Amino acid sequence: MASKVVPSFGRHLKELRIHLCQTSKTSQGVREFIENGYVPLKTANPKFPILIRECSGVQPRLYARYEYGQEVSKSLSDCSSSEVMEAVKTLSQKTL
Structure with missing residues (x-):
């Protein structure tokens, strides 16, 4: 399950893209994140x-x-749904 705290993105971040496979085991956590965490994030x-x-x-x-x-x-191979949310939070707070 995705973390309860959903980030709000700043102006420095322009876009997020998530690439995944529909069937592979390495993408299982990403698929779960999309099912459970995408709607609150959006x-x-x-x-x-x-x-x-x-x-x-x-x-x-x-x-x-x-x-x-x-x-x-950031690679999301074999990440759980909550780890995917943490990666989203980390990259959303990063400034270049």
């Missing part, structure tokens, strides 16, 4: 672009795009 940030990209065989990864086109990514 409710807290209604106009913020959170993109979900599914592709067969891809390794799960979180990408954060900041001002001036700078991007940071």
Whole structure:
């Protein structure tokens, strides 16, 4: 289950992208996060672009795009749903 504290994103963060596989075991926690944590996250940030990209065989990864086109990514392989939320919080608070 996702953490109860849902981050509100600042102006420095422009976009979040989540890449995952629809069937692989390494993406299981990411799929659970999308089922349980996506709606509260989107409710807290209604106009913020959170993109979900599914592709067969891809390794799960979180990408954060900041001002001036700078991007940071974090692997989500074998992460639980709560670890995915922590990764979202960490990258949303990071400033470049």
